[in-house]
Amino acid sequence: MTRAILQDDAGGTPADSLPHENQPHENLGTFQDTSSDSSALVHRFPWAALLIMALMGFLLIATETMPAGLLPQISAGLDITEGTAGQFVSAYALGTVVAAMPAVAITRSMRRKPVFVVGILGFLAANLVTAFSADIVLSLAARLLAGAFSGLLWGIIAGYARRITAPEHAGRALAVASLGTPVGLAVGTPFGSWLGTTWDWRWSFGVLAILTLLTVLLAVFLVPDAPGQHAGTRVPLVRVLGFPGVAVVLAVVVTWMLGHNILYTYIGSYLRSTGLPLPVEIALMVFGAAAIAGIAITGGVIDSGLRRLSLLSLAAFIAAGVIIIVGHASAAAVVTAIVLWGIAFGGAAAQLQTAISAASGHNADVANAMLGVAFNLAIFAAGVAGAVMISNFDGLVLPAVMAGLAAVALLFAIAGRRTAFPT
Template sequence: MTRATLQDDARGTAPVHGLPHENPGTYEETTPSGPKSNSSDPAGRFPWAALLIMALMGFLLIVTETMPAGLLPQIAAGLNITEGTAGQFVSAYALGTVIAAMPAIAMTRGMRRKPVLLVGILGFLAANLITAFSTDIILSLGARLVAGAFSGLLWGMLAGYARRITAREHAGRAMSVASLGTPVGLAVGTPFGSWLGTAFDWRWSFGVLSILTIITVLLAVFLVPDASGQHAATRVPLVRVLGIPGVAVVLAVIVSWMLGHNVLYTYIGSYLRTASLQLSVDVALVTFGVAAIAGIAITGAVIDKGLRRLVLLSLGSFITAGVIFTVGHASVIAVIAAIILWGIAFGGAAAQLQTAISAASGENADVANSMLGVAFNLAIFAAGVAGAVMISNFDGLVLPVVMAGLAAVAFFIAVAGRRTALPR
């Protein structure tokens, strides 16, 4: 079977000669009279309210995932456990995402989108409430596992949902808006949650997240339009989605790229201590988060016109930032400049890669995006382990070297996969 034949069969579309669909990521519901537009608004208006609600959900997901890392001493004291055990709050969440994301998306991809979204948010809410009130570590870790599972479902469907309710000519822009929650969460949500848990009690952090989740589900009920699920004729097994030309390339890029990112991001404190800079971790992370917001704004402005160049530029910026971190580690100005460049490059990464994998997979974008979420969480898990080994055997200056090297690997994979994953 040729590459073009496999791609046509997987998407249920006309031959495209081995290249991604002419209208990347477009979802069409087949009717007797022909395909319908993927926009739920006949006038093609941009669905700002719905997309911002999706961004708010993304904000809650990323904060829930990363916040415990800043509260390990408080969680350990509150549950009478070691900090190492408390650190499994992060690992259990990531494991839940890895285990559940693809099966959950595969089982729900034919269902209408809004009911699946609401069930996912309510399940996520229940898990966070249990975490906030639990006094047993086993129950708490189980709740984190379940929260990660619902997170995997939501991450897997949000990208496709955003594109389904948006006119096709604004699909990339819609992805950028819906992805805004990630950099905002990293810039504001995670530091605020850590401060709240430190100033009062770590359970308050999960309580506030639960309140915000209740607000989100209410807003979603009234402001997010429904959309159809994937048409039965276009559904293919998970393994065959992985075999669609371009999908594996994007997944390889994200694993290498995000592994390099998380090695430094997770252990940024070790790097700063080794460099002996008068720069706190909190200031570094807030600077990174603000720069990431600027990055996603830039991505939203140009993604529909030059995705390939944008991805390569972002990866090139990552490599440059890693080099500056390495050779300029003695200068606060140089390190801050590198953090800003790093943040800008990272800010648009999620939207860029989700757009690329959606373009490559066509109607199977929900499943492909669940694979992207799994790849992302595997990179987080692997970076935690690999980074711990590195700082145990070397000093923190090795981290940006590894970051730059892995970003270079991702760059070359993206260049090599230009015909299927990131066409001109």
């Protein structure tokens, strides 16, 4: 079956050898290239290519979140209010939400490497404009464009990683390719803020542009090509949403990430409410280090136990929220809870990408674009909801909301035992 499907993707055997579109779980190895180089490649784990994808993920996360730590500098540099400077984050998220699905849908038949390289180049151009622009309208347009290319890249990275990896290591490949998310949160944003504070906020975007240029060069030389989606397996976006399990995974994404971002974005408000001598920077660094450990754990077991891993991660989120509430007077308890929270979050992206890729089969790129939109909607909603909460309640309400939303996500995951998170 695998060989027949691979030949069909390369234009060899008839389309009727492919799995039916309503059987998305069948043989996730259908994404492999069949050139002689690619055939050899899938039998060894493509560390270099996956780490380059992880580096790109790091840059996407750092670019998205970094302005939050540079609002005073951006405000002074462009002679605008901090509220207007805050739209650097909103414009990026809006670009991702609006462009992700159309961009992935348009490019899903194209070979993966050219799309990946063009996406990186577009992202590079947007960061360069942001670094040099003196006009707020042009800067926001550049951020919108950066978000659009980010949506395209997030949409294809998961499927691309699976295409160049042997099927039995698909989950592990996603765990490695997803490593950039926790590293970006742990290192990228604080480092960018330090650069902007020490030198100038434009240096932060300049360094990101330099790193993006390095990434595209590495991608050209070290990332193998892979075929796009075969015409016989492409279905309309609405029908992908209707695949058994896809909507369930998206519901888990929205509730899980909404709860996470409500506390993560406003963790400073929570820490001020506790009165503990725990700086926000230290708390975020502990979280990021724990998240990297979570990625390592996920990479080791995801291919053999996705369902158990996802349920345990959600349960750990609930436990962390409870500990953060109950133990708010103890620094040791809070740090312990942050470590548990970070470990559970670290593998979340890989777990969710693996689940939605399995549920959508050949249409994994489109499904992952939907997942990226869901992530960004959760980030946007968390910013609004969290602001309302801290304006009307004590910061201790935030972990309670996180735990409650994680519990809802856990119920969704349990209900998806047949299609979304199968046993």
